[in-house]
Amino acid sequence: AQSVTQPDIHITVSEGASLELRCNYSYGATPYLFWYVQSPGQGLQLLLKYFSGDTLVQGIKGFEAEFKRSQSSFNLRKPSVHWSDAAEYFCAVGNTGNQFYFGTGTSLTVIP
Amino acid sequence: NAGVTQTPKFRVLKTGQSMTLLCAQDMNHEYMYWYRQDPGMGLRLIHYSVGEGTTAKGEVPDGYNVSRLKKQNFLLGLESAAPSQTSVYFCASSYGLAGDTDTQYFGPGTRLTVL
Numbered sequence: 646a647q648s649v650t651q652p653d654i655h656i657t658v659s660e661g662a663s664l665e666l667r668c669n670y671s672y673g674a675t676p677y678l679f680w681y682v683q684s685p686g687q688g689l690q691l692l693l694k695y696f697s698g699d700t701l702v703q704g705i706k707g708f709e710a711e712f713k714r715s716q717s718s719f720n721l722r723k724p725s726v727h728w729s730d731a732a733e734y735f736c737a738v739g740n741t742g743n744q745f746y747f748g749t750g751t752s753l754t755v756i757p
Numbered sequence: 758n759a760g761v762t763q764t765p766k767f768r769v770l771k772t773g774q775s776m777t778l779l780c781a782q783d784m785n786h787e788y789m790y791w792y793r794q795d796p797g798m799g800l801r802l803i804h805y806s807v808g809e810g811t812t813a814k815g816e817v818p819d820g821y822n823v824s825r826l827k828k829q830n831f832l833l834g835l836e837s838a839a840p841s842q843t844s845v846y847f848c849a850s851s852y853g854l855a856g857d858t859d860t861q862y863f864g865p866g867t868r869l870t871v872l
Contacts, residue, residue: 649799654797679860679861681863686866687865687866688761688847688863688864688865688866689800689847689849689861689863690863691860691861691862694860735799735800737800739861743788743805743807743851744802744805744815745790745802745861746802747792747799747800747801748799749797749798749799750799
């Protein structure tokens with residue numbers, strides 16, 4: 646069965662610092678992987694996705710993620726965090742049956 | 758192009774009452790989904806639909822029913838609401854084919870409180 650683990654419930658970083666949010670997945674085949682961001686009171690917005698090809702994917706808002714099959718990971722990174730990046734981040738895995746499984750989320754706080 | 762819309766945005770029910778949440782999408786997507794989001798639990802799939810007239814159970818279907826009479830609409834019903842169904846409900850849709858187009862688009866959510 647598919648599953649997603651986000652080990653960090655909450656992360657605090659200083660504005661301008663780099664960021665890495667961890668995501669590990671469990672899936673037998675090549676996964677479809679996603680990162681979403683949710684601002685308070687809002688729905689989820691897609692940051693980036695990986696289906697195949699280059700294992701380093703670029704997304705919106707300066708985010709990138711790297712797929713590492715050997716580690717079953719899809720970590721999200723940003724070189725310099727902005728105060729507006731404070732939000733909840735969800736990693737998700739999808740299968741060919743169009744079912745999606747979400748992690749429990751990582752809450753990001755950005756301090757000035 | 759409104760994307761995915763949900764009605765209502767907020768609702769308070771008493772235990773035992775019924776209600777229907779409406780999800781509408783104008784992207785001609787085949788697949789539609791209902792999730793619930795609870796603190797510390799992430800999003801959990803309630804039901805989904807792979808096309809007009811079809812529905813399937815997700816991870817947490819008990820206490821909910823759904824219908825997809827029209828391609829653009831996906832209804833989530835609670836026949837007898839319980840406090841355990843207090844949650845934020847999200848609808849999503851996707852094109853429906855494996856590949857680059859297979860991304861979910863989410864509505865803004867419905868916050869439901871059952872007293």
